Amino acid sequence: MTKQLKLSEIVPEHLFGKRLDQVLAEMFPDYSRSRIKEWILANSVQVNGQACAIPRQKMLGGEQIEILADIPEEERFDAEPIALDIIFEDEHILVINKPAGLVVHPGAGNQDGTLLNALLHHCPAIAEVPRAGIVHRLDKDTTGLMVIAKTIPAQTHLVEAMQAREITREYEAVCYGTMTGGGTVKQPIGRHQTKRTLMAVNENGKPAVTHYRVMEKYRAHTRLRLRLETGRTHQIRVHMTFISHPLVGDPVYGGRPRPPRxxxxxxxxxxxxxxxxxxxxxxxxxxxxxxxxxxxxxAPLPDDLVALNDALRADTQQHGMDFV
Structure with a gap:
């Protein structure tokens, strides 16, 4: 389903000399630069009554801009009174600490009970923001911090900051195997060639970069701190499996438990x-x-990860750092 969007404005004089795509981004901040560029290339933008498909065309100021474009109509979901652990909130953004088990967005098999449903209840006006302001995701069973946009301008800026790698996201994890030091995994990620619901390191995939450092060594496991440069689906899980250190408990990429002797x-x-x-x-x-x-x-570690680290630490101390 799509709906037709019609916008009409005069280019302000102070934008003299700027490119058409830059001018439109300033005039219509509710829409992302990528969407504006798509409209230009699709001949959906008219300048003084003439279609203009050249994003770099310079504006002089005073031109009449008209945009007539089809945009996807947002699917409507129900608001549900689901508790949120809110870390920060103002009129523009919301930061939450997501618990394990909470799906971020409705999908096959998860039409309700999601973070999106909770956001619609907490902030009804967020229904007017695409995807209810969700600009990045965490897997269902990954815990921790997420930022949500409460307005379209806030979402546009956050998406652009994410694409420009200007948002820093760090994770804690426990992986199988004893690592000797930190490093970087720089491997493209795409769909698994035979298991299409999974992701994998794939030379035809999108660039993906994960930095990691050792926080604590156990007998047969390692506690890690990781920083994402990119945000591909299942990125940390796929990258750590690729270097033969899958995450403990990962039901998809982790394999069978590997306890120390x-x-x-x-x-x-x-x-x-x-x-x-x-x-x-x-x-x-x-x-x-x-x-x-x-x-x-x-966001502090959840109780289950605290218990896991405590048990692995106690085991290591009991066996005198006898690595296996």
Missing amino acids: QAGEELLQLLRNFKRQALHAAMLKLAHPITGQLLEWH
């Missing part, structure tokens, strides 16, 4: 019952999309 029954039971990827979005830093103020938030 002679582990106690308590640790064995904890590893068997850890049914989600041991991954937590611990830090988020960005420039406020409207004020430009640099903001930073931290």
Whole structure:
């Protein structure tokens, strides 16, 4: 389903000499630069009554701009009173600490009970923002920080900042194997060649970069701090599996549990019952999309990851750092 959008404005004189795509981005801040460029290339933009398909064409000021374009009509979802752990909120953005088990956006098999449904209840006006202001996602069982836009201008700026890699996201994780030091995984990610619902390192995929450093070493596991340069689907999970250090508990990419030799029954039971990827979005830093103020938030580890680290640390101490 699409709806027709019609916009009409005069180019302000102070935009003299700027390119058409730059002028439109300033005149219509509710729409992203990429969408504006699509409209220009599709002959949906008229300058003084003539279609203009050249984004770089210079404007003099005073031109009559008209845009007539089809845009996707947002699917409507129900508001639901689902509790949110709100870390920060103003009239432009919302930062939450997402729990494990909460799906971000409705999809096949998850039409309700999602973060989007919760956002519609918490802030009804967010229904007018595409995707209810969601600009990035966390997997269902990944915990931690997410930023949501409450207005279209805030969303436009956040999406552009994300694409320009101006938003810093750091994660904590526990992986299998003892790592000797930090590093960077720079491998493209795309759809798995045979299992189309999964992602994989794929030479035809999109560029993906993950930086990691060692926080703590255990006998047969490592606690990591990771920083994303890009935000591909399942990026950390795929990259860590690629370098043979999959995340503990990952039901898709992790394989079977790999306990250290002679582990106690308590640790064995904890590893068997850890049914989600041991991954937590611990830090988020960005420039406020409207004020430009640099903001930073931290979310403490959830109880299950605290218990996992405590058990692995106790096992390591008990066996005198006898790595396997």
